[in-house]
Amino acid sequence: MIAIVGGGPAALGAAIACQAHALVLERNPRPGTKLLLSGSGQCNFTNARPPEEFLNTLGAFRNWLKPAFYAFDNRAFINLLEDHGCPVFIRADKKAFPQSLKSADVLETLLRIAKSGGAEFMLNRAVQSIVREGDGFQLITADGSAIHAHQVIIAAGGASWPHTGSDGASYRFAESLGHTILKPRPALASVEIRNYAPFSKCAGISLRASLRLGKFKVEGDLLFTHKGFSGPLIIDNSWQMEAGQRMQLGLADAARFTALVVKQPRRRISSLIHELGLPQSLVQAMFEHLNIPGETTASQLKREHRELIASWLEGAEFSILKVESLATAMSDYGGVELKEINSKTMQSRLFPGLFFAGESMAYSLPSGGFSIQMAFSTGYLAGKSAMNCI
Numbered sequence: 581m582i583a584i585v586g587g588g589p590a591a592l593g594a595a596i597a598c599q600a601h602a603l604v605l606e607r608n609p610r611p612g613t614k615l616l617l618s619g620s621g622q623c624n625f626t627n628a629r630p631p632e633e634f635l636n637t638l639g640a641f642r643n644w645l646k647p648a649f650y651a652f653d654n655r656a657f658i659n660l661l662e663d664h665g666c667p668v669f670i671r672a673d674k675k676a677f678p679q680s681l682k683s684a685d686v687l688e689t690l691l692r693i694a695k696s697g698g699a700e701f702m703l704n705r706a707v708q709s710i711v712r713e714g715d716g717f718q719l720i721t722a723d724g725s726a727i728h729a730h731q732v733i734i735a736a737g738g739a740s741w742p743h744t745g746s747d748g749a750s751y752r753f754a755e756s757l758g759h760t761i762l763k764p765r766p767a768l769a770s771v772e773i774r775n776y777a778p779f780s781k782c783a784g785i786s787l788r789a790s791l792r793l794g795k796f797k798v799e800g801d802l803l804f805t806h807k808g809f810s811g812p813l814i815i816d817n818s819w820q821m822e823a824g825q826r827m828q829l830g831l832a833d834a835a836r837f838t839a840l841v842v843k844q845p846r847r848r849i850s851s852l853i854h855e856l857g858l859p860q861s862l863v864q865a866m867f868e869h870l871n872i873p874g875e876t877t878a879s880q881l882k883r884e885h886r887e888l889i890a891s892w893l894e895g896a897e898f899s900i901l902k903v904e905s906l907a908t909a910m911s912d913y914g915g916v917e918l919k920e921i922n923s924k925t926m927q928s929r930l931f932p933g934l935f936f937a938g939e940s941m942a943y944s945l946p947s948g949g950f951s952i953q954m955a956f957s958t959g960y961l962a963g964k965s966a967m968n969c970i
């Protein structure tokens with residue numbers, strides 16, 4: 581018997597691979613609480629980009645996750661759901677959802693597939709500890725019962741949104757067995773910004789921008805909030821952010837601004853910058869922030885002010901006050917160090933028979949369906965590998 585701890589997408593991928601050998605232990609009365617919340621209840625379960633593009637989006641974790649992706653890729657996930665009565669809708673931006681836009685349909689379909697393959701589900705079964713015993717493992721659950729398993733797949737999620745049931749238990753189990761845990765930090769999180777007052781009126785503005793964090797530079801969609809920034813550009817890279825850190829945002833083409841100032845001396849500065857794609861409220865907030873009188877014409881603009889605006893448009897500097905907490909961040913970056921897991925099998929490099937899947941592992945992925953896909957894929961690969969050990 582293969583014990584699978586957890587009942588999220590990683591555990592479901594494992595249960596589908598292990599079929600009648602799977603015993604799924606889920607602490608909640610129902611599996612998949614986080615899956616139900618995903619995509620605002622609509623469940624953006626994968627992304628239909630071509631395989632290479634999909635993998636390249638995984639950034640620093642691309643190579644490590646590649647074997648799991650090819651064990652059960654995005655096309656296979658879409659086909660699995662469609663073949664089992666859950667039609668899929670792929671948006672123009674390649675995000676994939678159930679056609680019904682109801683996450684419950686994805687969850688029910690995966691549960692049905694797992695159960696029809698013979699997987700057994702024990703609900704309200706919080707695992708409290710996992711210890712090595714003989715040639716396998718002993719799992720103690722909250723009701724005091726002991727379960728012996730030859731193989732264990734730890735798929736109890738990460739540490740964000742703990743009220744869904746994923747409260748870092750995966751990390752505690754792995755650590756107690758001797759694995760090294762990267763301390764979890766928020767990921768897929770928005771940030772609050774120091775001295776942000778002038779920009780709070782810009783809440784709701786979304787625009788294309790570049791982000792520079794030290795040597796790292798990336799482009800994406802930026803969203804202004806009441807207290808700071810969100811949107812894919814920020815949340816996808818938030819796993820690398822912390823309070824006190826400085827970031828530069830490239831908001832418009834500075835060279836074009838300088839050229840427009842020279843070419844159109846009678847135009848108001850605010851309308852010139854607006855022409856570069858910045859909404860008026862953001863232009864006004866910029867003037868307030870830089871302490872520059874905005875309503876001058878281009879010819880009246882002092883040279884030092886022109887240079888200040890140009891450099892701000894090219895790389896507006898902001899200091900992070902705080903990153904959204906683990907309680908509300910959509911994911912975390914932390915967990916079992918990847919170097920202690922064989923990426924071709926998801927098996928622990930320390931203990932044969934022990935496997936990891938999903939957010940129990942120290943990776944962080946961008947928004948857009950990549951997290952659920954890779955939770956399922958790593959679960960599936962862990963399940964297949966555990967089956968090979970029987």
Ligand SMILES: Cc1cc2nc3c(=O)[nH]c(=O)nc-3n(C[C@H](O)[C@H](O)[C@H](O)COP(=O)(O)OP(=O)(O)OC[C@H]3O[C@@H](n4cnc5c(N)ncnc54)[C@H](O)[C@@H]3O)c2cc1C
Nearest residue numbers: 586588589590607618619707736737745938939949951952
């Ligand atoms: C609000 C929100 C929206 C999201 N939207 C998306 C989206 O649209 N697309 C996307 O790709 N990703 C999204 N994500 C991220 C995605 O949901 C996760 O990456 C994914 O659920 C991780 O799967 P998992 O199986 O590793 O962990 P989880 O889904 O967290 O599942 C872990 C399971 O283990 C159980 N468990 C924990 N401890 C124990 C224990 N001791 N004993 C037994 N069971 C235990 C938990 O109850 C839980 O059911 C979203 C996350 C949040 C919070």
